[in-house]
Amino acid sequence: MRAVVTVIGKDAVGILAKVSTKCAEHNANVIEVTQSVLQDLFAMIMLVDISKLSTDFAQLADDLTALGDSMGLKIHTMHEDIFNCMHHI
Amino acid sequence: MINTYDVLETIRMIQDECLDIRTITMGISLLDCIDSDIDKACEKVYKKITQKAKNLVSVGEGIEKEFGIPIINKRISVTPIAIISAACKCSPVPFAKAMDRAAKDVGVNLIGGYSALVQKGFSAGDIELIKSIPEALSSTERVCSSVNVGSTKTGINLDACKIMGKIIRECAEKTVDSACFGAAKLVVFCNAVEDNPFMAGAFHGVGEPDCMINVGVSGPGVVRAALKKYPDADITQIADVIKKISYKITRVGQLVGVTASQRLGVPFGIVDLSLAPTPAVGDSVAHILEEIGLEKCGTHGTTAALALLNDAVKKGGVMACSRIGGLSGAFIPVSEDAGMIDAAKSGTLSIEKLEAMTAVCSVGLDMIVVPGDTEADTLAAIIADEAAIGMVNSKTTAVRIIPAIGKDVGDELDWGGLFGCGPVMPLKKESPSKFINRGGQIPAPLHSLKN
Numbered sequence: 001m002r003a004v005v006t007v008i009g010k011d012a013v014g015i016l017a018k019v020s021t022k023c024a025e026h027n028a029n030v031i032e033v034t035q036s037v038l039q040d041l042f043a044m045i046m047l048v049d050i051s052k053l054s055t056d057f058a059q060l061a062d063d064l065t066a067l068g069d070s071m072g073l074k075i076h077t078m079h080e081d082i083f084n085c086m087h088h089i
Numbered sequence: 090m091i092n093t094y095d096v097l098e099t100i101r102m103i104q105d106e107c108l109d110i111r112t113i114t115m116g117i118s119l120l121d122c123i124d125s126d127i128d129k130a131c132e133k134v135y136k137k138i139t140q141k142a143k144n145l146v147s148v149g150e151g152i153e154k155e156f157g158i159p160i161i162n163k164r165i166s167v168t169p170i171a172i173i174s175a176a177c178k179c180s181p182v183p184f185a186k187a188m189d190r191a192a193k194d195v196g197v198n199l200i201g202g203y204s205a206l207v208q209k210g211f212s213a214g215d216i217e218l219i220k221s222i223p224e225a226l227s228s229t230e231r232v233c234s235s236v237n238v239g240s241t242k243t244g245i246n247l248d249a250c251k252i253m254g255k256i257i258r259e260c261a262e263k264t265v266d267s268a269c270f271g272a273a274k275l276v277v278f279c280n281a282v283e284d285n286p287f288m289a290g291a292f293h294g295v296g297e298p299d300c301m302i303n304v305g306v307s308g309p310g311v312v313r314a315a316l317k318k319y320p321d322a323d324i325t326q327i328a329d330v331i332k333k334i335s336y337k338i339t340r341v342g343q344l345v346g347v348t349a350s351q352r353l354g355v356p357f358g359i360v361d362l363s364l365a366p367t368p369a370v371g372d373s374v375a376h377i378l379e380e381i382g383l384e385k386c387g388t389h390g391t392t393a394a395l396a397l398l399n400d401a402v403k404k405g406g407v408m409a410c411s412r413i414g415g416l417s418g419a420f421i422p423v424s425e426d427a428g429m430i431d432a433a434k435s436g437t438l439s440i441e442k443l444e445a446m447t448a449v450c451s452v453g454l455d456m457i458v459v460p461g462d463t464e465a466d467t468l469a470a471i472i473a474d475e476a477a478i479g480m481v482n483s484k485t486t487a488v489r490i491i492p493a494i495g496k497d498v499g500d501e502l503d504w505g506g507l508f509g510c511g512p513v514m515p516l517k518k519e520s521p522s523k524f525i526n527r528g529g530q531i532p533a534p535l536h537s538l539k540n
Binding site: 004006008034036043045047057058061074076077078079080081082083084085086087089 | 091092093095096097098099100104151154155156157158337340341343344408
Protein backbone atom coordinates (compact mmCIF):
# COMPACT_ATOMS: atom_id res chain seq x y z
CA MET A 1 0.00 0.00 0.00
CA ARG A 2 1.33 3.36 -0.96
CA ALA A 3 0.19 6.92 -0.39
CA VAL A 4 0.92 10.16 -2.19
CA VAL A 5 1.91 13.13 -0.03
CA THR A 6 1.56 16.45 -1.82
CA VAL A 7 3.11 19.58 -0.38
CA ILE A 8 2.29 22.94 -1.92
CA GLY A 9 3.17 26.40 -0.67
CA LYS A 10 5.82 29.10 -0.35
CA ASP A 11 9.36 27.82 -0.56
CA ALA A 12 11.37 27.72 2.66
CA VAL A 13 14.37 25.96 4.15
CA GLY A 14 13.81 22.45 5.51
CA ILE A 15 10.43 21.50 4.03
CA LEU A 16 11.63 18.15 2.72
CA ALA A 17 13.45 17.40 5.98
CA LYS A 18 10.47 18.16 8.17
CA VAL A 19 7.96 16.22 6.05
CA SER A 20 10.20 13.17 5.81
CA THR A 21 10.90 13.28 9.55
CA LYS A 22 7.14 13.22 10.17
CA CYS A 23 6.81 10.26 7.78
CA ALA A 24 9.59 8.43 9.61
CA GLU A 25 7.88 9.00 12.96
CA HIS A 26 4.93 7.03 11.59
CA ASN A 27 7.17 4.42 9.98
CA ALA A 28 6.10 5.50 6.48
CA ASN A 29 8.94 4.69 4.07
CA VAL A 30 9.64 7.36 1.44
CA ILE A 31 10.02 5.68 -1.96
CA GLU A 32 10.19 8.56 -4.38
CA VAL A 33 10.25 12.36 -4.29
CA THR A 34 9.63 14.86 -7.06
CA GLN A 35 9.87 18.52 -6.31
CA SER A 36 9.90 21.75 -8.20
CA VAL A 37 10.12 25.41 -7.33
CA LEU A 38 8.38 27.77 -9.73
CA GLN A 39 9.18 31.36 -8.81
CA ASP A 40 8.29 31.25 -5.10
CA LEU A 41 5.88 28.32 -5.28
CA PHE A 42 7.14 25.06 -3.90
CA ALA A 43 5.48 21.82 -5.02
CA MET A 44 6.63 18.43 -3.80
CA ILE A 45 5.09 15.03 -4.39
CA MET A 46 6.25 12.10 -2.28
CA LEU A 47 5.36 8.48 -2.78
CA VAL A 48 5.46 6.68 0.56
CA ASP A 49 4.98 3.06 1.54
CA ILE A 50 2.31 2.86 4.23
CA SER A 51 2.06 -0.90 4.63
CA LYS A 52 4.06 -0.90 7.88
CA LEU A 53 2.66 2.25 9.49
CA SER A 54 3.07 2.46 13.25
CA THR A 55 -0.21 4.41 13.50
CA ASP A 56 -3.32 4.38 11.35
CA PHE A 57 -3.57 6.20 8.04
CA ALA A 58 -5.90 8.91 9.36
CA GLN A 59 -3.38 9.81 12.07
CA LEU A 60 -0.57 10.18 9.53
CA ALA A 61 -2.78 12.34 7.30
CA ASP A 62 -3.87 14.55 10.20
CA ASP A 63 -0.31 14.96 11.53
CA LEU A 64 0.98 15.93 8.11
CA THR A 65 -1.86 18.41 7.60
CA ALA A 66 -1.08 19.94 11.00
CA LEU A 67 2.62 20.13 10.12
CA GLY A 68 1.66 21.89 6.89
CA ASP A 69 -0.54 24.38 8.76
CA SER A 70 2.32 25.23 11.11
CA MET A 71 4.61 25.95 8.15
CA GLY A 72 2.06 27.77 5.99
CA LEU A 73 1.90 24.87 3.50
CA LYS A 74 -0.91 22.74 2.17
CA ILE A 75 -0.16 19.06 2.71
CA HIS A 76 -2.52 16.39 1.33
CA THR A 77 -2.03 12.71 2.05
CA MET A 78 -4.07 10.42 -0.16
CA HIS A 79 -4.02 6.73 -1.02
CA GLU A 80 -2.37 6.23 -4.43
CA ASP A 81 -5.41 4.32 -5.72
CA ILE A 82 -7.40 7.52 -6.24
CA PHE A 83 -4.77 8.81 -8.70
CA ASN A 84 -4.33 5.46 -10.42
CA CYS A 85 -8.05 4.97 -10.93
CA MET A 86 -8.64 8.48 -12.19
CA HIS A 87 -5.79 8.73 -14.66
CA HIS A 88 -5.29 5.18 -15.95
CA ILE A 89 -7.68 2.96 -17.83
CA MET B 90 5.80 6.70 -10.87
CA ILE B 91 2.89 8.95 -10.38
CA ASN B 92 2.66 11.82 -12.80
CA THR B 93 2.95 15.26 -11.15
CA TYR B 94 0.38 16.79 -13.46
CA ASP B 95 -2.14 14.04 -12.69
CA VAL B 96 -1.64 14.37 -8.95
CA LEU B 97 -2.07 18.13 -9.01
CA GLU B 98 -5.11 17.85 -11.28
CA THR B 99 -6.84 15.46 -8.85
CA ILE B 100 -6.07 17.69 -5.89
CA ARG B 101 -7.32 20.78 -7.74
CA MET B 102 -10.55 18.99 -8.68
CA ILE B 103 -11.22 18.15 -5.04
CA GLN B 104 -9.98 21.34 -3.39
CA ASP B 105 -11.05 24.05 -5.83
CA GLU B 106 -13.73 22.54 -8.04
CA CYS B 107 -15.96 20.84 -5.46
CA LEU B 108 -15.41 17.25 -6.66
CA ASP B 109 -17.04 14.95 -4.17
CA ILE B 110 -18.90 11.69 -3.81
CA ARG B 111 -22.44 12.86 -3.23
CA THR B 112 -23.70 9.76 -1.51
CA ILE B 113 -23.00 6.20 -0.46
CA THR B 114 -26.42 4.65 -0.07
CA MET B 115 -26.99 1.27 1.51
CA GLY B 116 -30.06 -0.48 0.12
CA ILE B 117 -31.66 -2.84 2.66
CA SER B 118 -34.48 -5.27 1.93
CA LEU B 119 -37.16 -5.38 4.61
CA LEU B 120 -39.13 -8.24 3.08
CA ASP B 121 -38.14 -10.53 5.95
CA CYS B 122 -39.57 -8.03 8.46
CA ILE B 123 -43.22 -8.47 7.43
CA ASP B 124 -45.52 -9.24 10.36
CA SER B 125 -49.25 -8.73 10.88
CA ASP B 126 -48.46 -7.25 14.31
CA ILE B 127 -47.26 -3.73 13.53
CA ASP B 128 -45.19 -3.39 16.72
CA LYS B 129 -43.31 -6.59 15.98
CA ALA B 130 -42.81 -5.56 12.35
CA CYS B 131 -41.44 -2.14 13.36
CA GLU B 132 -39.05 -3.71 15.84
CA LYS B 133 -37.76 -6.07 13.12
CA VAL B 134 -37.35 -3.10 10.75
CA TYR B 135 -35.39 -1.13 13.35
CA LYS B 136 -33.17 -4.11 14.17
CA LYS B 137 -32.43 -5.01 10.56
CA ILE B 138 -31.52 -1.44 9.57
CA THR B 139 -29.33 -0.80 12.61
CA GLN B 140 -27.62 -4.17 12.23
CA LYS B 141 -26.87 -3.88 8.51
CA ALA B 142 -25.86 -0.21 8.58
CA LYS B 143 -24.08 -0.01 11.91
CA ASN B 144 -20.69 0.60 10.27
CA LEU B 145 -21.88 2.57 7.24
CA VAL B 146 -20.95 6.01 8.55
CA SER B 147 -17.60 5.02 10.09
CA VAL B 148 -16.54 3.13 6.94
CA GLY B 149 -17.59 6.11 4.81
CA GLU B 150 -15.57 8.48 6.97
CA GLY B 151 -12.55 6.17 6.81
CA ILE B 152 -12.66 6.14 3.01
CA GLU B 153 -12.99 9.94 2.93
CA LYS B 154 -9.84 10.26 4.98
CA GLU B 155 -7.87 7.65 3.04
CA PHE B 156 -8.62 8.89 -0.46
CA GLY B 157 -8.86 12.53 0.56
CA ILE B 158 -12.23 12.97 -1.13
CA PRO B 159 -15.33 14.22 0.68
CA ILE B 160 -18.29 11.83 0.83
CA ILE B 161 -21.09 14.26 1.50
CA ASN B 162 -23.89 11.88 2.50
CA LYS B 163 -24.22 8.40 3.90
CA ARG B 164 -27.77 7.22 3.46
CA ILE B 165 -30.09 4.23 3.56
CA SER B 166 -32.89 3.09 1.28
CA VAL B 167 -35.35 0.34 2.16
CA THR B 168 -38.03 -1.76 0.49
CA PRO B 169 -41.17 0.32 -0.24
CA ILE B 170 -42.94 0.37 3.11
CA ALA B 171 -46.39 -0.13 1.51
CA ILE B 172 -45.30 -3.72 0.76
CA ILE B 173 -44.08 -4.30 4.32
CA SER B 174 -47.04 -2.62 6.02
CA ALA B 175 -49.80 -4.24 3.91
CA ALA B 176 -50.21 -7.17 6.32
CA CYS B 177 -50.73 -4.84 9.29
CA LYS B 178 -53.99 -3.34 7.94
CA CYS B 179 -53.52 -0.06 9.83
CA SER B 180 -51.76 3.29 9.45
CA PRO B 181 -48.07 2.65 8.66
CA VAL B 182 -46.79 5.80 10.46
CA PRO B 183 -45.06 3.66 13.16
CA PHE B 184 -42.82 2.29 10.36
CA ALA B 185 -41.71 5.85 9.55
CA LYS B 186 -40.91 6.41 13.20
CA ALA B 187 -38.91 3.15 13.39
CA MET B 188 -36.98 4.17 10.24
CA ASP B 189 -36.30 7.62 11.71
CA ARG B 190 -35.06 6.13 14.97
CA ALA B 191 -32.81 3.69 13.11
CA ALA B 192 -31.43 6.48 10.87
CA LYS B 193 -30.57 8.62 13.91
CA ASP B 194 -28.96 5.70 15.74
CA VAL B 195 -26.66 4.75 12.85
CA GLY B 196 -26.00 8.43 12.03
CA VAL B 197 -27.30 8.72 8.45
CA ASN B 198 -28.90 12.04 7.48
CA LEU B 199 -31.75 10.65 5.36
CA ILE B 200 -33.52 7.32 4.92
CA GLY B 201 -35.70 6.66 1.87
CA GLY B 202 -38.37 4.11 1.16
CA TYR B 203 -41.57 5.32 2.77
CA SER B 204 -42.93 4.52 -0.63
CA ALA B 205 -45.71 2.95 -2.67
CA LEU B 206 -45.73 1.72 -6.28
CA VAL B 207 -49.18 2.37 -7.73
CA GLN B 208 -48.55 2.82 -11.46
CA LYS B 209 -51.33 0.39 -12.37
CA GLY B 210 -53.57 0.60 -9.33
CA PHE B 211 -53.67 0.39 -5.56
CA SER B 212 -53.07 -2.89 -3.73
CA ALA B 213 -53.51 -3.55 -0.02
CA GLY B 214 -51.52 -1.07 2.02
CA ASP B 215 -50.94 1.45 -0.78
CA ILE B 216 -53.77 3.87 0.01
CA GLU B 217 -53.09 3.72 3.76
CA LEU B 218 -49.46 4.53 3.13
CA ILE B 219 -50.15 7.39 0.72
CA LYS B 220 -52.70 8.96 3.09
CA SER B 221 -50.23 8.73 5.97
CA ILE B 222 -47.37 10.49 4.12
CA PRO B 223 -48.10 14.01 5.49
CA GLU B 224 -48.20 12.74 9.07
CA ALA B 225 -45.16 10.49 8.55
CA LEU B 226 -43.03 13.29 7.07
CA SER B 227 -44.12 15.93 9.59
CA SER B 228 -43.59 13.67 12.61
CA THR B 229 -40.15 12.42 11.57
CA GLU B 230 -36.95 14.22 10.69
CA ARG B 231 -34.98 12.01 8.30
CA VAL B 232 -37.56 9.88 6.49
CA CYS B 233 -38.13 10.45 2.76
CA SER B 234 -41.09 9.29 0.77
CA SER B 235 -41.82 8.51 -2.87
CA VAL B 236 -44.76 7.27 -4.91
CA ASN B 237 -44.55 5.85 -8.42
CA VAL B 238 -47.68 6.82 -10.36
CA GLY B 239 -46.83 5.74 -13.90
CA SER B 240 -44.57 3.75 -16.19
CA THR B 241 -43.98 3.23 -19.89
CA LYS B 242 -45.36 -0.31 -19.63
CA THR B 243 -48.49 0.51 -17.62
CA GLY B 244 -49.43 4.08 -18.45
CA ILE B 245 -50.29 6.67 -15.81
CA ASN B 246 -52.58 6.16 -12.83
CA LEU B 247 -54.52 9.43 -12.95
CA ASP B 248 -56.31 8.65 -9.68
CA ALA B 249 -52.90 8.44 -8.02
CA CYS B 250 -51.88 11.78 -9.61
CA LYS B 251 -55.00 13.38 -8.15
CA ILE B 252 -54.36 12.00 -4.66
CA MET B 253 -50.68 13.03 -4.78
CA GLY B 254 -51.70 16.62 -5.62
CA LYS B 255 -53.59 16.71 -2.33
CA ILE B 256 -50.86 14.90 -0.39
CA ILE B 257 -48.17 17.37 -1.54
CA ARG B 258 -50.34 20.27 -0.33
CA GLU B 259 -50.98 18.56 3.00
CA CYS B 260 -47.25 17.88 3.46
CA ALA B 261 -46.51 21.57 2.91
CA GLU B 262 -49.38 22.71 5.17
CA LYS B 263 -48.29 20.43 8.02
CA THR B 264 -44.73 21.77 7.91
CA VAL B 265 -45.35 25.51 7.46
CA ASP B 266 -43.14 26.20 10.49
CA SER B 267 -40.13 24.62 8.78
CA ALA B 268 -40.64 26.40 5.42
CA CYS B 269 -42.97 23.65 4.09
CA PHE B 270 -40.03 21.23 4.21
CA GLY B 271 -42.30 18.16 4.32
CA ALA B 272 -43.02 18.55 0.61
CA ALA B 273 -39.26 18.59 -0.13
CA LYS B 274 -38.99 15.04 1.25
CA LEU B 275 -41.65 13.66 -1.12
CA VAL B 276 -41.08 12.65 -4.75
CA VAL B 277 -43.73 11.52 -7.25
CA PHE B 278 -42.20 9.31 -9.96
CA CYS B 279 -42.92 7.86 -13.35
CA ASN B 280 -40.66 4.88 -14.24
CA ALA B 281 -39.06 4.91 -10.77
CA VAL B 282 -35.78 2.96 -10.58
CA GLU B 283 -35.07 0.35 -7.93
CA ASP B 284 -31.41 1.16 -7.23
CA ASN B 285 -31.44 4.95 -7.00
CA PRO B 286 -28.95 6.18 -4.38
CA PHE B 287 -30.24 9.78 -4.40
CA MET B 288 -32.79 11.22 -2.00
CA ALA B 289 -35.58 11.96 -1.60
CA GLY B 290 -36.60 9.31 -4.14
CA ALA B 291 -34.43 6.38 -3.10
CA PHE B 292 -36.03 3.04 -2.29
CA HIS B 293 -34.71 -0.52 -2.42
CA GLY B 294 -36.59 -2.42 -5.11
CA VAL B 295 -37.98 -5.91 -4.57
CA GLY B 296 -35.73 -7.26 -7.35
CA GLU B 297 -32.59 -6.17 -5.50
CA PRO B 298 -30.45 -8.38 -3.23
CA ASP B 299 -30.88 -8.37 0.55
CA CYS B 300 -28.37 -5.57 1.05
CA MET B 301 -26.14 -3.60 -1.30
CA ILE B 302 -24.12 -0.44 -1.72
CA ASN B 303 -24.91 2.13 -4.42
CA VAL B 304 -22.90 5.28 -5.06
CA GLY B 305 -23.88 8.64 -6.50
CA VAL B 306 -21.10 10.86 -7.83
CA SER B 307 -21.08 14.60 -8.40
CA GLY B 308 -18.88 17.23 -9.94
CA PRO B 309 -20.56 20.06 -11.88
CA GLY B 310 -17.74 22.37 -10.79
CA VAL B 311 -15.13 20.09 -12.35
CA VAL B 312 -16.98 19.97 -15.67
CA ARG B 313 -17.34 23.73 -15.76
CA ALA B 314 -13.68 24.27 -14.94
CA ALA B 315 -12.69 21.86 -17.73
CA LEU B 316 -14.89 23.68 -20.25
CA LYS B 317 -13.45 27.05 -19.23
CA LYS B 318 -10.18 26.00 -20.83
CA TYR B 319 -11.90 25.70 -24.22
CA PRO B 320 -13.61 29.03 -24.83
CA ASP B 321 -13.61 28.67 -28.61
CA ALA B 322 -13.99 24.91 -29.13
CA ASP B 323 -16.79 23.67 -31.35
CA ILE B 324 -19.63 21.71 -29.78
CA THR B 325 -18.21 18.29 -30.73
CA GLN B 326 -15.02 19.11 -28.83
CA ILE B 327 -17.12 20.32 -25.91
CA ALA B 328 -18.84 16.92 -25.79
CA ASP B 329 -15.42 15.23 -25.80
CA VAL B 330 -14.13 17.37 -22.93
CA ILE B 331 -17.23 16.51 -20.87
CA LYS B 332 -16.82 12.80 -21.62
CA LYS B 333 -13.19 12.76 -20.49
CA ILE B 334 -13.83 14.63 -17.27
CA SER B 335 -16.89 12.58 -16.44
CA TYR B 336 -14.81 9.42 -16.90
CA LYS B 337 -12.45 10.69 -14.20
CA ILE B 338 -15.28 11.68 -11.86
CA THR B 339 -16.98 8.31 -12.24
CA ARG B 340 -13.76 6.34 -11.68
CA VAL B 341 -13.60 7.83 -8.21
CA GLY B 342 -17.21 6.75 -7.62
CA GLN B 343 -16.33 3.22 -8.68
CA LEU B 344 -13.27 3.16 -6.39
CA VAL B 345 -15.23 4.43 -3.40
CA GLY B 346 -18.12 2.03 -4.06
CA VAL B 347 -15.90 -1.03 -4.39
CA THR B 348 -13.89 -0.10 -1.30
CA ALA B 349 -17.03 0.56 0.76
CA SER B 350 -18.62 -2.71 -0.31
CA GLN B 351 -15.48 -4.70 0.60
CA ARG B 352 -15.20 -3.08 4.01
CA LEU B 353 -18.88 -3.48 4.82
CA GLY B 354 -19.06 -7.02 3.46
CA VAL B 355 -22.00 -6.05 1.26
CA PRO B 356 -22.21 -6.50 -2.54
CA PHE B 357 -21.52 -3.45 -4.66
CA GLY B 358 -24.49 -2.40 -6.77
CA ILE B 359 -24.19 0.51 -9.13
CA VAL B 360 -22.65 3.91 -9.72
CA ASP B 361 -25.20 6.59 -10.55
CA LEU B 362 -23.55 8.65 -13.31
CA SER B 363 -24.82 11.93 -12.09
CA LEU B 364 -23.97 15.60 -12.05
CA ALA B 365 -25.58 16.65 -8.81
CA PRO B 366 -25.29 20.36 -7.99
CA THR B 367 -25.23 22.04 -4.58
CA PRO B 368 -26.03 25.66 -3.75
CA ALA B 369 -22.28 26.20 -3.12
CA VAL B 370 -20.47 28.60 -5.43
CA GLY B 371 -18.86 26.70 -8.32
CA ASP B 372 -21.03 23.59 -8.04
CA SER B 373 -23.84 24.43 -10.46
CA VAL B 374 -25.21 22.59 -13.49
CA ALA B 375 -26.75 25.87 -14.74
CA HIS B 376 -23.28 27.41 -14.80
CA ILE B 377 -22.04 24.58 -17.05
CA LEU B 378 -24.81 25.42 -19.52
CA GLU B 379 -23.81 29.08 -19.29
CA GLU B 380 -20.17 28.13 -19.86
CA ILE B 381 -21.25 26.29 -23.02
CA GLY B 382 -22.56 29.60 -24.27
CA LEU B 383 -25.94 30.59 -22.88
CA GLU B 384 -26.21 34.06 -21.38
CA LYS B 385 -28.50 32.62 -18.73
CA CYS B 386 -29.82 29.15 -18.05
CA GLY B 387 -33.41 28.89 -19.24
CA THR B 388 -33.01 30.90 -22.42
CA HIS B 389 -33.48 29.38 -25.90
CA GLY B 390 -30.85 26.71 -26.49
CA THR B 391 -30.93 25.43 -22.92
CA THR B 392 -32.63 22.16 -23.83
CA ALA B 393 -30.09 21.39 -26.57
CA ALA B 394 -27.10 22.24 -24.37
CA LEU B 395 -28.49 20.12 -21.55
CA ALA B 396 -29.14 17.19 -23.89
CA LEU B 397 -25.51 17.31 -25.00
CA LEU B 398 -24.25 17.57 -21.41
CA ASN B 399 -26.43 14.70 -20.19
CA ASP B 400 -25.44 12.38 -23.01
CA ALA B 401 -21.72 13.15 -22.72
CA VAL B 402 -21.78 12.54 -18.96
CA LYS B 403 -23.23 9.08 -19.55
CA LYS B 404 -20.85 8.22 -22.40
CA GLY B 405 -17.83 9.19 -20.31
CA GLY B 406 -19.11 7.46 -17.20
CA VAL B 407 -20.15 4.17 -18.78
CA MET B 408 -16.60 3.00 -19.36
CA ALA B 409 -15.44 4.12 -15.94
CA CYS B 410 -17.47 1.73 -13.86
CA SER B 411 -18.54 -1.88 -13.80
CA ARG B 412 -22.26 -1.34 -13.35
CA ILE B 413 -24.36 1.71 -13.98
CA GLY B 414 -27.79 2.40 -12.65
CA GLY B 415 -29.91 4.75 -10.61
CA LEU B 416 -31.02 7.93 -12.30
CA SER B 417 -27.75 8.58 -14.18
CA GLY B 418 -27.73 12.03 -15.72
CA ALA B 419 -27.54 15.72 -14.89
CA PHE B 420 -29.82 16.85 -12.10
CA ILE B 421 -31.62 20.17 -12.31
CA PRO B 422 -33.02 20.85 -8.84
CA VAL B 423 -33.80 24.57 -8.81
CA SER B 424 -33.26 25.37 -5.12
CA GLU B 425 -30.06 23.31 -4.91
CA ASP B 426 -28.22 25.03 -7.75
CA ALA B 427 -26.91 28.60 -7.45
CA GLY B 428 -27.21 29.20 -11.22
CA MET B 429 -30.76 27.84 -11.39
CA ILE B 430 -31.80 30.01 -8.43
CA ASP B 431 -30.44 33.11 -10.22
CA ALA B 432 -32.09 32.15 -13.49
CA ALA B 433 -35.45 31.51 -11.80
CA LYS B 434 -35.25 34.79 -9.87
CA SER B 435 -34.54 36.74 -13.03
CA GLY B 436 -37.50 35.10 -14.77
CA THR B 437 -35.39 33.54 -17.55
CA LEU B 438 -35.99 30.05 -16.20
CA SER B 439 -39.69 29.22 -16.19
CA ILE B 440 -41.46 26.05 -15.15
CA GLU B 441 -42.37 25.41 -18.79
CA LYS B 442 -38.69 25.46 -19.76
CA LEU B 443 -37.82 23.21 -16.84
CA GLU B 444 -40.44 20.76 -18.08
CA ALA B 445 -38.82 20.71 -21.51
CA MET B 446 -35.40 20.23 -19.92
CA THR B 447 -36.65 17.17 -18.03
CA ALA B 448 -37.31 15.45 -21.35
CA VAL B 449 -33.57 15.32 -22.05
CA CYS B 450 -31.96 14.96 -18.63
CA SER B 451 -32.11 12.99 -15.43
CA VAL B 452 -35.28 13.05 -13.33
CA GLY B 453 -37.69 15.94 -13.52
CA LEU B 454 -39.26 18.98 -11.91
CA ASP B 455 -37.09 19.02 -8.83
CA MET B 456 -37.15 21.33 -5.81
CA ILE B 457 -39.43 23.88 -7.40
CA VAL B 458 -41.30 26.31 -5.15
CA VAL B 459 -44.78 27.33 -6.32
CA PRO B 460 -47.36 29.79 -4.91
CA GLY B 461 -49.00 28.77 -1.63
CA ASP B 462 -52.51 29.05 -3.03
CA THR B 463 -51.88 26.49 -5.82
CA GLU B 464 -54.84 24.11 -6.01
CA ALA B 465 -54.26 20.40 -5.39
CA ASP B 466 -55.67 19.67 -8.88
CA THR B 467 -53.06 21.95 -10.46
CA LEU B 468 -50.30 20.07 -8.62
CA ALA B 469 -51.88 16.81 -9.83
CA ALA B 470 -51.85 18.11 -13.42
CA ILE B 471 -48.16 19.07 -13.10
CA ILE B 472 -47.50 15.49 -11.93
CA ALA B 473 -49.49 14.09 -14.87
CA ASP B 474 -47.60 16.28 -17.38
CA GLU B 475 -44.24 15.23 -16.02
CA ALA B 476 -45.26 11.55 -15.85
CA ALA B 477 -46.36 11.76 -19.49
CA ILE B 478 -42.88 12.94 -20.52
CA GLY B 479 -41.37 9.97 -18.69
CA MET B 480 -43.92 7.48 -19.98
CA VAL B 481 -43.60 8.44 -23.64
CA ASN B 482 -39.79 8.81 -23.61
CA SER B 483 -39.16 5.62 -21.57
CA LYS B 484 -37.23 7.53 -18.92
CA THR B 485 -37.57 8.30 -15.26
CA THR B 486 -39.29 11.57 -14.47
CA ALA B 487 -40.25 12.95 -11.11
CA VAL B 488 -41.96 15.85 -9.41
CA ARG B 489 -40.70 17.33 -6.17
CA ILE B 490 -42.57 20.56 -5.85
CA ILE B 491 -43.14 22.67 -2.77
CA PRO B 492 -46.23 24.89 -2.37
CA ALA B 493 -45.01 27.82 -0.26
CA ILE B 494 -48.00 28.13 2.04
CA GLY B 495 -48.86 31.81 2.66
CA LYS B 496 -46.37 33.01 0.06
CA ASP B 497 -46.59 34.13 -3.55
CA VAL B 498 -44.45 35.05 -6.56
CA GLY B 499 -41.66 37.36 -5.36
CA ASP B 500 -41.20 35.49 -2.07
CA GLU B 501 -38.83 32.59 -1.47
CA LEU B 502 -38.37 29.58 0.78
CA ASP B 503 -34.98 29.04 2.39
CA TRP B 504 -33.98 25.68 3.92
CA GLY B 505 -30.23 26.24 4.01
CA GLY B 506 -27.60 23.54 3.58
CA LEU B 507 -27.75 21.24 0.57
CA PHE B 508 -31.44 21.96 0.00
CA GLY B 509 -30.73 25.65 -0.65
CA CYS B 510 -33.43 28.25 -1.25
CA GLY B 511 -35.98 28.64 -4.02
CA PRO B 512 -37.93 31.61 -5.36
CA VAL B 513 -41.69 31.08 -5.78
CA MET B 514 -42.21 30.42 -9.50
CA PRO B 515 -45.45 31.42 -11.24
CA LEU B 516 -47.90 28.82 -12.56
CA LYS B 517 -50.81 29.04 -14.99
CA LYS B 518 -54.04 30.15 -13.35
CA GLU B 519 -56.50 28.21 -15.51
CA SER B 520 -57.93 25.08 -13.90
CA PRO B 521 -57.18 21.50 -15.07
CA SER B 522 -59.76 20.15 -12.55
CA LYS B 523 -62.13 18.52 -15.00
CA PHE B 524 -59.28 16.55 -16.62
CA ILE B 525 -57.83 15.42 -13.29
CA ASN B 526 -61.21 14.49 -11.80
CA ARG B 527 -62.06 12.17 -14.68
CA GLY B 528 -59.79 9.67 -12.93
CA GLY B 529 -58.82 6.30 -14.41
CA GLN B 530 -55.67 5.19 -16.19
CA ILE B 531 -53.91 6.93 -19.08
CA PRO B 532 -53.13 3.93 -21.35
CA ALA B 533 -49.54 2.88 -22.01
CA PRO B 534 -48.12 4.40 -25.19
CA LEU B 535 -47.54 2.69 -28.50
CA HIS B 536 -43.91 1.78 -29.17
CA SER B 537 -43.88 1.92 -32.91
CA LEU B 538 -44.96 4.64 -35.34
CA LYS B 539 -42.67 7.00 -33.41
CA ASN B 540 -42.98 10.64 -34.24
